[in-house]
Amino acid sequence: MALSGMRGLSVFISDIRNCQNKEQERLRVDKELGNIRTRFKNEKGLTPYEKKKYVWKMLYIFMLGYDVDFGHMEAVSLISAPKYPEKQVGYIVTSCLLNENHDFLRLAINTVRNDIIGRNETFQCLALTLVGNIGGREFAESLAPDVQRLLISSSCRPLVRKKAGLCLLRLFRKNPDVVNVDGWSDRMAQLLDERDLGVLTSSMSLLVALVSNNHEAYWNCLPKCVKILERLARNQDVPQEYTYYGIPSPWLQVKTMRALQYFPTVEDPNTRRSLFEVLQRILMGTDVVKNVNKNNASHAVLFEALALVMHLDAEKEMMSQCVALLGKFIAVREPNIRYLGLENMTRMLMVTDVQDIIKRHQPQIITSLKDPDISIRRRALDLLYGMCDVSNAKDIVEELLQYLSTAEFAMREELSLKIAILAEKFAPDLSWYVDVILQLIDKAGEFVSDDIWFRVVQFVTNNEDLQPYAALKAKEYLDKPAIHETMVRVSAYILGEYSHLLSRRPGCSPKEIFSVIHEKLPAVSTSTIPILLSTYAKILMHTLPADPELQNQIWAIFRKYESCIDVEIQQRAVEYLELSKKGAVLMDVLAEMPKFPERQSALIKKAEDSEADTAEQSAIKLRAQQQQPSNALVVTDQRPANGSPPVSQLGLVKIPSVSNVDHNSVDQGITQANGTLTVVDPQPPSAPSPDLLGDLLGTMAIEGHPGDVQGEKNLASGVKGDSNVEEALALAPVEEQTNTVQPIGDITERFQALCLKDSGVLYEDPYIQIGIKGEWRVHQGRLVLFLGNKNTSPLTSVQAIILPPSHLKMELSLVPETIPPRAQVQCPLEVVNLRPSRDVAVLDFSYKFGTHMVNVKLRLPAVLNKFLQPIPVSAEEFFPQWRSLSGPPLKLQEVVRGVRPMLLAEMANLFNSFRLMVCPGLDPNANNLVASTTFYSESTRAMLCLIRIETDPADRTQLRMTVASGDPTLTFELKEFIKEQLVALPTAAPRPATQVPPPQPQPASQPTAKSDPGALLAGLL
Known part of the structure; x- marks a missing residue:
């Protein structure tokens, strides 16, 4: 925009640029807005020049990020000005300040239409630009026919027709039901004969939108598209201004090939032959050169051509040529080209008969796993996962296991799931599968979901020949001094079921097995203790009455947990202790688990769900969950009138037989250790029935602990978020x-x-x-x-x-x-x-x-912190992650004032209660605090979050907080959550649970000596 001659506007912009901080800028803007408001109130005294100048200032203030809630009428009124300078300002400012639903736009519709149907081409272009930028429904209803007439008019200059095509495209995208395109097939075919490449490019953009909506009506446009490609590929009649670094109109080539992909097939043999000749020319003529701009243009054409080749299911020879070309790309130094090569090679996997050709590039793909760019590593992982089969599964899984140790936290959960799926689908033998999964749990236990070890249990349970081997491998891992809790769970479960098969091996006696498992008990969480108690009961079952010493050790553990506050642990301890005193009853109840019924792997289903998480599938899944039956458990505390101790009436509590064990619960993550699930009989408590545990537990009911009585996991749907x-x-x-x-x-x-x-x-x-x-x-x-x-x-x-x-x-x-x-x-x-x-x-x-x-x-x-899992981060892991998350919206910083004064140790304890792990020693400043955690959700999976708090010892009521994660929404929400906890504010009502996206966080300005008393805080890490 030409600002020369507007001295007042130039001075205002200069004043804004000279402001030393945000506060000064705000004061200057407020002063100017007040001046503009005053002048607009006395509008009769304003000259067109002055009105134009003040409207320009309004636009500049709006672009700085300030709200401009007045002066809209003055901007719209300039559209009616007879001279170009004022009319231009009116159109530009109106399109920037107003949205499609603004009431003032109705006032301008007639003026805009007059400019469109008028004979002044400059005014036509301004009006078409405004309509194309705003694209409201009322504009579409009133102006679409006039825009269509401009597009097909032979008397209009190409500049106007080009803008008319783009304007009609915007109106059609926003309001396809309003813009009437019925019978436009012949007109579109006529537009594709246009020699002017500007009009042709805008018409092709319109065609892409039309065929994406209904390709059946535009079959006659297909040969025209092929002819356009031939014209461009041979560089026939292409003006110099449409040639970009020697490439004839690359944008038009890309749009044309994209339009062709909406047609299912190319029937005519001559048209098909001509099309493949063009594609062959593109494939042969594309190579990597030093000029970045030419690379970008040629590769845009090339990769669209590759997509068209896959869409048309070309001959194997051309497919091989495509793969060979992509093989060159993944070996170049330019990271963008490597990324595109890996991505398109992954798409090529969907085409039959090319997998063997892609396998030739396996070493180079594996090398890409070590690329510094995480996006390239992700594409390489996807490609290796897709190209894996029986012939190369061992090599690929071994490479992925090695890579797991150095992979980022953000990739480890996905990587673990894919390793587990590949090992299951392409295992040459089950012992190799067990080795892989146990290595996986050992290397990345924190990122291994329960579904993975549940699946191992199913395989081991269903294959008798595998059971001694699995038990031996579990024993080897338990012998390690430090293992992850998931490894403790799977090893304890397998040894509980099958450790008796190792009794003749050295170092595998029941007492030694018990000892190695019991060493891990102090370090596990309460969710793992029930599995260990069940394992102890199994070991006890196989040794009774041969080893009284081991029996007394296990009984002592059961007695210790009889009064545990956790109901699940307490109930197991009580039941196992009493059952073990009955001898034969324990043998019946804790018999070996039966085989699981054959079913689809939960891991493969999980991967399929994550790959095809469409709205329709989500709705189907939701309806299936809504059809599940309900279940509620009632525990009645009946107190005798004579004041005797209360007896907890648990209904008729039964230990299920082996045939009644719910195998689905292992997949669903319900801890059902070794057949000891307790269920509530649906009969009323007074109904007579044999009660196996009545004589054992009748006098042991604990008041206030009605028992964690679990039935079948059939939960009602409740209320959905409609x-x-x-x-x-x-x-x-x-x-x-x-x-x-x-x-x-x-x-x-x-x-x-x-x-x-x-x-x-x-x-x-x-x-x-x-x-x-x-x-x-x-x-x-x-x-x-x-x-x-x-x-x-x-x-x-x-x-x-x-x-x-x-x-x-x-x-x-x-x-x-x-x-x-x-x-x-x-x-x-x-x-x-x-x-x-x-x-x-x-x-x-x-x-x-x-x-x-x-x-x-x-x-x-x-609430948010319930889905956090504290995770320790070393300096070697923290700083690369911190630097990679550079700037908004992934890294947000804010100076927080009004903080409840507290010592740094108190703040660390507060953070621990939020499930944020404070990492001492990472920040050299003793007044600062660094914390890390992992956030889990269905959309983000495991997402590492890093937090840094910089305090001012002289003023405990303020601090600077920096939060970083790989997801912008998570970063914003976590920052606001911590801020709400730290700031001393009166308790407010909860935010309405409506799906309103968080405001786009603006980068916090660096504090200065004038604007921030805490300017002496240390800089960013």
Whole structure:
């Protein structure tokens, strides 16, 4: 834009550039906006020149990022100006400041139409540019016919027709139902005969949009497209201005080949032969040169030609030529070319009869795994995964296992899954498969999902010849001084089932097996302890009564965990201890697991789901889950009138026989250790039935621990996140609840406490207590709601509805309408985290007691930090990751003021409660704090997050925070979450759980001495 002659505008821009900080700039902008507003109020005294100048200033201020909420009418009015300078300003500023739904645009429609149908070509171009930029529905309804007439008019200059084609393309993309293109087949064919390449390029863009919507109507355009390609390939009648580094109009070539890919086949043999001659010429004439611009243009044409070759299913000779050409590309030094070569070679795998040709380049592809660029490493991994078969599986899996040790955290989970799938699909023998999976768990246990070791258990269980070998390998790994917890789980399970097959081998006696497993017990989490207890029981079963010393050791462990607060561990310890005293009963209950039924691999299904995660498939999956039956467990605490100790009526508790064991639970991740799952009989408690454990546990019920009684995992769908529920949640007054029954304790404080711990009381009033207990694993969680009736009268009309935010998938079991007196109902709630967000789910709970109707809306502690897993990061791992995540939106920095004053040690403890692992020694400044964690969701999988806090010892109320991750939304949400926890603000109501994307974070300006008192903080790492 020409600004010469506008001294006021030039001075204003100069003033903005001379501002030393953001505050000065804001003051100068506010002053100028006030001046413009004043002048616009006295519009009668403004000359066209002055109005133009002030509108230019408004546009400049808007481009700086400030809101300009006035002066729109003045900008629109300039469109009607008779002179070009004012009209140009009106069109440019209107297209920048207003969107397609702005009311002021209606005022300009007639003026724009007059310019389009007028004879002034300059005004026509301005009007077409405005319509093409805004593309609103009203513009499409009013102006599309006029734009169409301009495009096919023979009296208009090519410049106008070119803009008309692009304008019509925008209108059609935005409003295909409004723009009438019926019967346009002949007109499009006529436009493709155009000799002017500018008009032809815009017409081809329009054709691509039309054939993508309905290719059947444009068959007559196909030969025309082939002729255009012939013309360009032979450089016939191509003006010099459309030749880019010796390549005739590369953009038109790409668009033409893209249009051809929307047609299923090329029927005519002459047309097909001509097309393949053109493609052959492109393939033969493309090579890597030193000029980057020419490379970009020629490669754009080449890779579109490769896509067309694959689409047309060309002869094997041409396919071989394509693969050979790509083989050259993946060996060059230019990373962009290597990336494109690997990506297109991966696409070539979908074509039959070329896999063997691609295998010739396997060494070079493996070398690409060590490339400094992570995007190239990802493409190489995808290509190796796709080209793997029985002939090369061993080599590829071995290379991937070696690469696993040096791969980034962001790739390790995906890499682990692919290694496991390849080992399963192409294993030459099952012992090799077991070796690979155990090596995988040993090298990357943190990133190995439970599905992988569940699958190993299935293979070992179903193959008797494999069981001694697997048990021996598990023993070898347990002998290592330090192994991952996942390795402890799989090794303990296998040894529990099959360690007796090794009894004749040296070092494999039951006592030695028990000793090596028991050494790992102090270091494992509570979710692994039940598996170890089951393994101890199995070992005990195979040694009774031969080894009293080992028996006493195991009994001592069971007695230790009889009073464990974790119900699952407590129940197993109690049951195993009592069963082991019965001898023969233990042999029956803990018999060897039967074979699993044949089914599709959960790993392969998981990979297929991740590769084809379309909206339709997600809807099908959702409907399937909605059809699952419901299940809720009721535990009644019946107190005798004589005041004797309470007896916990668990219904009829049965130990399932071997035939009743649910094999699906291993795939689904339910810990069902060695056949000891406890189920609730559906009969009422008073129904007579033989009770195997009644005499064992009748006097051992513990008040307050009704037992983690697990049935079949058939959970109800609960309330899904449809639009009605989203709207209801957005309007839910969580904090403003008017009930005659007042809660006991502060609901907000209870919620905040549960955000930092996994069990506690969510809500309590004189009649009911709602407790909650959570278990979190990767991106999934399981909350159990304990609804306890505190009175001697029943609670009726009980309803519980989950109002989930859009980023959580939640399934609540069926809640009974009545809770009996002094009874407790357990309602499992399954949670799946889809993507990062700070929105919270709400439990809409209501019940009736006597004449009191109580309704409360409670926030559920399924919050962002529940899906974090702290992970230690060394300096060798931290700094490359920190440097690779450079700048917004992956790395965000903010100076936070109003922080609750606390010592650095207190802040470290606070971060640990958020599941952020503080990494001491990484920052040389003793006043700074560095933390790391891994975030899990279905969309991001495992995502490493790095946090740096820089404090000012002189002022504890402010700090500078930097958060970095590989996902922009995660970075923003995690930064805001930590900020909310640190800043001393009054507790606010939760954000409405609507799917509103976070605002695009702006890069924080570097603090200066004038704008930031904490300017002496250390710089970025």
